[in-house]
Amino acid sequence: VIRASNIIKTFDLGEVKVRALRGVDLEINEGDFVAILGHSGSGKSTFMNIIGCLDVPSSGEVYIDDNNVANYSRDKLATIRNKKIGFVFQSYNLLSRTTALENVELPLLYNPEVSAVERADLSKKALERVGLGDRLSHLTNQLSGGQQQRVAIARALVNEPLVILADEPTGNLDTRTSYEIMGIFQELNEAGKTIVIVTHETDIAKMCKRNIVFKDGKVIKDFMVDKP
């Protein structure tokens, strides 16, 4: 469902070039449940932004459902990002003077098939699912770190996308809450969604079906998790 072909990404800072991705070839198949691991700075978020159509590679191709996204119009790309892919950012990217409910409603604002009433209802359910049913009208800065992280997760799920890309979704969550979130991802995967998460915690990675390890901008390992 997502194919990355020889992806190279270099950030040019004038006197210094950062080769964040140095030739990544990966296929994410429909129904996959992947954990991406690797050292800080190894290129994981850069890769996620590229396959999530939020950034473009310096060279190489990205295919979504076998279509080269380089050929897509801006509108088509925006539709993919909004409807097909749910993205949880490493730094959440919530709107600050906005309530938890309004933040989660955001992706649905662009969906003409959803009325205002349905939008509020779907958003409320998404927040209840991540345990924030009693935080709907808190502003972003009135939430704890882990609550903000969960609002970002709820927002990524509310449009019921086919692919979920979550960059460190449990980084600020205690063990029990992390397991609840992974439980949600497992349910969605069993319902047929494709899930790719970046994590640095091996316990979390073991709950997925496949693990990919990045190092210095390249994939060095790609294996299926042995289930005991």
Added chain:
Amino acid sequence: VIRASNIIKTFDLGEVKVRALRGVDLEINEGDFVAILGHSGSGKSTFMNIIGCLDVPSSGEVYIDDNNVANYSRDKLATIRNKKIGFVFQSYNLLSRTTALENVELPLLYNPEVSAVERADLSKKALERVGLGDRLSHLTNQLSGGQQQRVAIARALVNEPLVILADEPTGNLDTRTSYEIMGIFQELNEAGKTIVIVTHETDIAKMCKRNIVFKDGKVIKDFMVDKP
């Protein structure tokens, strides 16, 4: 060195009152190395902000070196925050269009005893210590999540404070980098610094000397870690 006496903190949101801290009594002794754990929303960051003099309790007292901070002038409080306490925020609070080096220099700008040359030198060393010697002139948004987290850590250390309060300092770091950061904290503790970290990872908590567990705004456990 820090004493919290019957700390109560309630956030009043009009129709809803959130009782974030419901009576916390804690003593942090000089040279302690404490990990604070607890569920998302249990009050950990709220507590850290209060003992770090960044917020005031609704009732109860905070004593720094046996002095009630409620009696301190604003200037005195600012000096404590700047020189005595180094704070690593859960969401880093870095300045965005600012380089890693400039972000780390910030606490030293208010220190008249440090020249501009010394300031740049101390900041460079702090960044090298957290493995970012090659990222000095990257802007905040040109750094990975874990790199931003390490800039926040370097900034908290640069003034050589006696007390370090770090809210989830390894939340976005891979295992090896987390252990390097804990190694730095252990060195500082062996040199006499007092360290309090919030973490949700039990492996990290076991590297500290004392663990405190929060639940629903109260301390439910407080024990010394058994060293094997």
